[in-house]
Amino acid sequence: MPDLKFENANALYIHLPFCTSKCPYCDFYSVKYSKQRVDLYWAALFMELEELTHKVNNHLLQTIYLGGGTPSLVAPFFIGELIKKIKNKFRVIPAAEITIEINPASITEEKIIALKRAGINRLSVGIQSFNDQHLNFLGRRSSSENNKKILTLVDQYFDSYSADLIFALPEQSLKEFEIDLEEMLKFNPPHISLYNLEIHENTPFYQRYNQGELKLPTEEVDAEMYELALKKLKTAGYQHYEISNFARRGYRARHNYIYWLYQPYLALGPGAAAFDGNCRSQNLSDLSLYLKYYNPQNLSFAEFLESEVSQPAGRFRQNKQNQEIKIRELNCLSKKEKMAEYSFLALRTAKGLFYHKFYCQFKVDFKSLYKEEIAELKENNLIEEGNERIYLTDRGKEVANKVFLKFLLD
Ligand code: SF4
Structure with missing residues (x-):
C-alpha cells in the first residue's frame, strides 16, 4: 500500500483505546481496559511513532491531542514517557497545545498533578451532564457531585481546559438542559463544547431507538436547547467560534482548528486517521491486529525501553510477517x-x-x-x-x- 508523505503536518492525534465499560451511545473505537493491554500497547505505540518519523518531512508540531477511549485510565507515567519520546523525535514548539481527554470517573487530584508534570497543558473533561439520572442513562460512571469536584480540581491546576456537555438526551426537558448549562457556567471554564446526542449505528442506543424505546426531544425542542445555549453562553462572554465550541478569548482549541482549516495532521493508534491534504489513512480499529503488527514479540513497555538502549535507532522494522498484515486503509479523495x-x-x-x-x-x-x-x-x-x-x-x-x-x- 502506498504510504502518505507528510510535508506540512503540525498536529498529532494519538488514540488511546481503553475504557472501563462501553457507554451505550458511543461509537468510538475502544476495548476493555487492562494494565497488561496498556503495557503491550505502549511498546507498539512507540514502534508506530518510530515508523511515523520516517514519513514526515517537516518535524514541527504545534499541537498534540491524546483522545480515546478514556486516556485518563492510563497511568500518567506512560503519558510522560510518550511526550518525552515525541519531543525527542519532533520539534515541538514551546507554546504547543498538548491536550488529553479525561473522564471524571477515572481521574484523581494526584493524576491531574501528574499529568501536568508529564507535560500536558490542556485537559478536555467529559462532563456530559450534571443530572444523575441522565448520567446513569448515558452509562457514565461519574455522578453530578463527582463531576463538580473534578471540575473544581481541574480549574485549580490547569489554566486551559475544556468541558463537554451533551444535549437533546432521551427524556431531557429544556429546563433540565438549562440547569446543566447553569451548573457548567458556575465554573466559568475557558472552553465549552456542546454536542447534540447522535444515535450511531451499531450501538445499543441505535437498537433501542429503532425499537421505539428512546424518547428523544422533538426537533423543535432540540433547536430550542441549542438557541438557549447560544444565548446563555454569549451573555456569559463566550465566543461561539465553531458550531459546537465556545471559548473565552485566547482559549480556542488549536488542535481542532487544524482539522477545520483542512490542514494535514498525523495520527497514531488503532482507529486513528491521518490526513496529508489529499488522502486519509486510517489505522484499522483492531487492537489485536495493531499489537500483532507493531509488537509481534509481545514486549512489555519496560522490555521495549530496555531493547531501545541496546538498539537505539530504528527499532521498528517491516518484516515478512507484518508485511502481510493490512494495518490501515487509504482513502484518496477526488x-x-x-x-x-x-x-x-x-x-x-x-x-x-x-x-x-x-x-x-x-x-x-x-x-x-x-x-x-x-x-x-x-x-x-x-x-x-x-x-x-x-x-x-x-x-x-x-x-x-x-x-x-x-x-x-x-
Ligand atoms: S468513556 Fe468515552 S470513549 Fe469510552 S465508551 Fe464512554 S463515551 Fe465512549
Whole structure:
C-alpha cells in the first residue's frame, strides 16, 4: 500500500483505546481496559511513532491531542514517557497545545498533578451532564457531585481546559438542559463544547431507538436547547467560534482548528486517521491486529525501553510477517470530494468560508461553482454573505448537516 508523505503536518492525534465499560451511545473505537493491554500497547505505540518519523518531512508540531477511549485510565507515567519520546523525535514548539481527554470517573487530584508534570497543558473533561439520572442513562460512571469536584480540581491546576456537555438526551426537558448549562457556567471554564446526542449505528442506543424505546426531544425542542445555549453562553462572554465550541478569548482549541482549516495532521493508534491534504489513512480499529503488527514479540513497555538502549535507532522494522498484515486503509479523495469537505469544515467555523482561500486551495471560483446553492441558502436565511465569505446564520447552525449536503457535487 502506498504510504502518505507528510510535508506540512503540525498536529498529532494519538488514540488511546481503553475504557472501563462501553457507554451505550458511543461509537468510538475502544476495548476493555487492562494494565497488561496498556503495557503491550505502549511498546507498539512507540514502534508506530518510530515508523511515523520516517514519513514526515517537516518535524514541527504545534499541537498534540491524546483522545480515546478514556486516556485518563492510563497511568500518567506512560503519558510522560510518550511526550518525552515525541519531543525527542519532533520539534515541538514551546507554546504547543498538548491536550488529553479525561473522564471524571477515572481521574484523581494526584493524576491531574501528574499529568501536568508529564507535560500536558490542556485537559478536555467529559462532563456530559450534571443530572444523575441522565448520567446513569448515558452509562457514565461519574455522578453530578463527582463531576463538580473534578471540575473544581481541574480549574485549580490547569489554566486551559475544556468541558463537554451533551444535549437533546432521551427524556431531557429544556429546563433540565438549562440547569446543566447553569451548573457548567458556575465554573466559568475557558472552553465549552456542546454536542447534540447522535444515535450511531451499531450501538445499543441505535437498537433501542429503532425499537421505539428512546424518547428523544422533538426537533423543535432540540433547536430550542441549542438557541438557549447560544444565548446563555454569549451573555456569559463566550465566543461561539465553531458550531459546537465556545471559548473565552485566547482559549480556542488549536488542535481542532487544524482539522477545520483542512490542514494535514498525523495520527497514531488503532482507529486513528491521518490526513496529508489529499488522502486519509486510517489505522484499522483492531487492537489485536495493531499489537500483532507493531509488537509481534509481545514486549512489555519496560522490555521495549530496555531493547531501545541496546538498539537505539530504528527499532521498528517491516518484516515478512507484518508485511502481510493490512494495518490501515487509504482513502484518496477526488477534487470534488475535497472541495465539498473543505466547504463543510470551513462553514463549521464562525468565520466561515473565505472565497480567496478556497481559490488558493483548489484554483476554482467558489461563487461560480456554488452560485445556485448560495442563492438558495441565503434566501432561506441559512447562510449570510459578506466580505468575500459566507458563514452560517444561527438557524443555519441548527440544521448544519442539511446545509452541508448542498455542497456535495455529483
Ligand atoms: S468513556 Fe468515552 S470513549 Fe469510552 S465508551 Fe464512554 S463515551 Fe465512549
